[in-house]
Amino acid sequence: MALRRFARMKYGEVAELINKVLEKRRLRNPHYSLRAFARDLKVSPSRVSNIVTGKALPGKIVRRRLATSLHLNKSEVEYLNYLIEKTRHRAKDSRKAHQLSEKDYAFLPEWYHYAILNLMETTSFQSDIEVIAQRLALAPETVQDSLNKLLKSGLIKNTPKGYAPTYKNLTSTSDIPSSALKYFHNQLINKGLDSLIRDPVDIRDITSIIIPSNPENIYKVKMLAREFRKQANELLEQGEKTEVYSVCVQIYPLTQRGTSS
Structure with a gap:
């Protein structure tokens, strides 16, 4: 199933990953049903239905059974745990923040x-x-x-x-493709270039590293970046607020996948 079918579900990203792996299992065994899946996970069929449709998250015990029954490798297990923790973190934050929709960004695409x-x-x-x-x-x-x-x-x-x-905090969708968000981030990156030329180093910090990397670990770095943004937000809001800053963390490949040059 495509991600767009899960995008509006509460736990759509987790459901998308589980369904992708479940489909591989079904290719090997076309008779593998959701009832059989529920039997392997030792949960009710209705609970499995909620998990694979993005209405519920698997707990720690069910996660371990998922890894066994679907033969997940170490990287897949780590990514599943990452998605679940990220979803829980976002759900906790969303109780304090108003989430902007794609429609909101389309109506208000400019940084200012x-x-x-x-x-x-x-x-x-x-x-x-x-x-x-x-x-x-x-x-x-x-x-x-x-x-x-x-x-x-x-x-x-x-x-x-x-x-x-009207709202104390605003948040946006995460890890779901959005042309409006791409345009928004493009503006902030260009504003960073302006700051690099215009502003003295004591009021800005634009640094970078170039390192050989394992792309399978990028999701871990994204998790670190998300935690950094949260801590940076809490720190910058302490004391008297007199200016408006943009905090951009940029993680991107310099190499083209599948080429040697």
Whole structure:
């Protein structure tokens, strides 16, 4: 089954991986049914149905039985555990954050919408279009258009003290292809290039490493990057907030897969 069929399910990514491996098992044994799968996992057929349709997560004991019954290798077991822990982490965070949809990013694709949102949480914020424009090096017309769209989308509200964010934290989808998110990240990468040329090293940090790598471990590094972003967010929000920063962690291959050059 394609990922798009699971994308809206609560635990779609985990279900996608289990179904891929289950299909390999069925290729070897076409008579291997969900009831047989439930028997091997020592759980009820309804529980298995919920797992493979993305409505429930397997617990630690069921995970071990999954690895045995589906003959998962070490890398597949690690990736399954990664997806489950990431899903649980995201579900925990989502209780505190409002998740933006693909439609939201399509309506608000430019970086400055989110910069304006965060500027509203700084100590010296003024609900003045000219001041906002100056702080973010934007045209006043761009700021006005952004404020109108943020109001229409429900991400900000008018209060007696001026504009204010509707939600404390925002989050996006993860590991699901999105053209709107690609455009958004492309803008932030280019803003990083601008900062590299413009800003002194004491207020920015753009570094990199080039190393021989095992692509099968990339998902582990992504997990570390996710944890780093969470810790960076908690650290940067301590004390008096006067500026708006973008924290971008870039992990990408410099080599082309399947070639020797």
